[in-house]
Amino acid sequence: MSAPAKPPAPIKTPCIKVCVVDGESGLCLGCFRTLNEVAAWARFSEEERERLxxxxxxxxxxxxxxxxxxxR
Structure with a gap:
């Protein structure tokens, strides 16, 4: 019998649950990511997330x- 699967480690995120995008800069006022970065966050590698x-x-x-x- 195999061991139960471990749940995946949580993904680090800069999100502070303030999701408001500034139309002028295109950045979230809470975490400073772009909408594209927020949408792709789970697909980024750990290295890409750390760099960003x-x-x-x-x-x-x-x-x-x-x-x-x-x-803030």
């Missing part, structure tokens, strides 16, 4: 500060 998560903080400056004041 390292880049996300620098994207904050692409959003006008008054818009971020509503969220």
């Amino acid at each position: 998560m390292a880049e996300l903080p620098s994207r904050r400056e692409r959003i006008r500060p008054e818009k971020l004041g509503m969220v």
Whole structure:
């Protein structure tokens, strides 16, 4: 008898459950990803997700500060 299958490890995500896309920058005001990145997140490799998560903080400056004041 084989051992029961282990559930997959959870996928790391920068999502903070604030899903509002800024029309000007095209970035989510919560996690700074694009809609395409959000949609493809589960298909990215672990390396791709890590690389992108390292880049996300620098994207904050692409959003006008008054818009971020509503969220964070």
